[in-house]
Amino acid sequence: MQPGHTTMTNDILNDDVVSQKTSPAENSDDSAFDHPCPIRDVLDRIGDRWSLLILEALAQQTLRFNELHRHIDDISRQMLSRTLKRLEADGFIHRTIYAEVPPRVEYTLTPLGHSFLQPMQLLIQWADKNHAEICRSRRQARQNNA
Template sequence: MSIPISAVLGNAELQGKCPVRDVLDHLAAKWTTLILVALGERPLRFGELHRALPDISKRMLTQSLRDLERDGLITRHVFPTKPPSVEYRLSGLGRSMLVPLGALIDWAAQVHPAILQARQAYDAQAA
């Protein structure tokens, strides 16, 4: 990390508008990571995305896509067909997120058994 986290979080000018918090609030949303990973493979239409993420409601998928488009992480292309069809793809900014996101996914997969074990130990002790 090039900037110490304490310098970012401790800066009084950034209180309430911390860039780290602002970005991570969106990236940590429930569906954001899965949508970015799905679009990292190839551009997808709404229906394809919904089939790739069957547990997300159409309403939540729509809102998540709007949020990602607003943040500049994806682009939306409307085809002049009847009925209109829409394709979503990662923007350059969205593609730049795939490397750190991939590292986080790899880390999560690696430590998941230890986290499950820690939860079981905690729950057994708390019971």
């Protein structure tokens, strides 16, 4: 690791972000690396391949695990389970377990999850509007590097 860089460790089920200093020069009180970066932390959690799709599905209605699995193409059961646990740990969704046989589990958005819907929709709209331009730029960069 280069001096001046910070390593951030995020535990899925722990909301603490641990920052480790890598050089004595970083011991100053005004180092930008002394504090966790909220946007990076949030994007690490919701910027994966599946979280936005799950949140979008739950924005419409409360769903059970199998309903979510059918709703989201190509997600494995293991990945769905892992992503749901992360979203629950971060407070975006709530998991309700009913004492029935067979057991019934439902997922719904929390107030925090609902508060994220508007920014999420803006991000989706921006991506839809600009995706073609991003793809053109990528192709151009590949051609320039070939």
